[in-house]
Amino acid sequence: MRQDIQVNRIDWVTILIYFALVFIGWFNIYAAVYDGQDAKSIFDLSINSGIQLVWIGTSVVLIILIMAADYRLFENLAIPLYLLFLVLLILTPFVGKEVNGQVLSIGVGSFRIQPGEFAKFATALALAKFMERPTFDLSKVKYQIRAFAILMVPVVLILLQPDTGTAMVYFSLLIMFYREGFPSKYYLLGIGMIAIVLLSLGIENNLYLAVAIGAICLFLILLGKRSWQKTIVFSLIGLGLIGITYSIDFVVSKLPSHQQNRIMVLFNPDIDPLGVGWNVTQSKIAIGSGGMFGKGYLQGTQTKFDFVPEQHTDFIFCTLGEEFGWFGSLVVISLFVALLVRIVIMAERQKNRFSRIYGYSVLSILMFHFMVNIAMTIGLFPVVGIPLPFLSYGGSSLWSFTVLLFIFIKMDASRASQLGRLS
Known part of the structure; x- marks a missing residue:
């Protein structure tokens, strides 16, 4: 064992949770392909569960390599890794394989990876490297612009593939930004804009919509009543929100048709139950039919007959x-939830700013995937095609989440050896 890590400092609770989720996912992947007739073994390499077991085995190898490495390696490679995956994202549309109108993966033969998945941890490392400087201050505009530039470059490249779901994940890093001092007023403005968008999409009656928007604008004007300057500023913001409201339909009309349909289904699941609403409708039926304790392992009828x-x-x-x-x-x-709580605890006990920032980035990415994926399956969020961490089938998904998490576990286990920095 390297000197920079002690066994008793490894967060074994987090590791146990990781393996519990991975193996729950493996068993459920087998259940998803089990047909009850001439069913193959869960270990059979010709079906998804067998292939996933290979990915689990290779993930263990990755874990061993990460835990054996010097913790400073990840800080030193932060920028090179970020640049490497930017290059791969640039190359993907030209040399990648097209599936369902998207070019997401590159590789040789049957071995393929999705650079967009791996760029998540690379972007988190790059942001941590940039933001760890003692002079860095997210309350200042110049630092905000630079941090957003690091964040937005992979987002733009991923949107060109196009992969809206993966691109959305990167904005979850705003949770980390908040912890590091990004002004709360921007979050309040963002929440207000989201509320406006949802009202615009969900309220068909223009009169009701106008009343709702008017109430929001009046609230903004009252916020600035202490001075005429603030009144003017908030009034202009209110007018801007009205402009945004009535441009939503135009913006939505420019989206690909399948994304338009997914947004419409969110507000009206019955609009096309046999078409674009099929996935969500059948998903809710499958979950609801499980009742309190479920139908039993390998006994799911919705699963067995491929309704979802x-x-x-x-x-x-x-x-x-x-x-x-x-x-x-x-x-x-x-x-x-326990995993996310553990990550917060680990992040707050770090000895340097780099590790803490990376830890909150891990929290942000995993929490976004977890919340959006489950909300998607029960009809509370549009279907955007992002996996459930550690449970969903896929090598790129499992590898990227494993690397993302265990780099932080390694940092945490080595915290006693880290030089004290401004935190």
């Missing part, structure tokens, strides 16, 4: 809900 497309990947939570019911779903959600 992509049930082994983005909709893996449906299999869990149908076969293990409310109780099984609660167990998995509790494991995720």
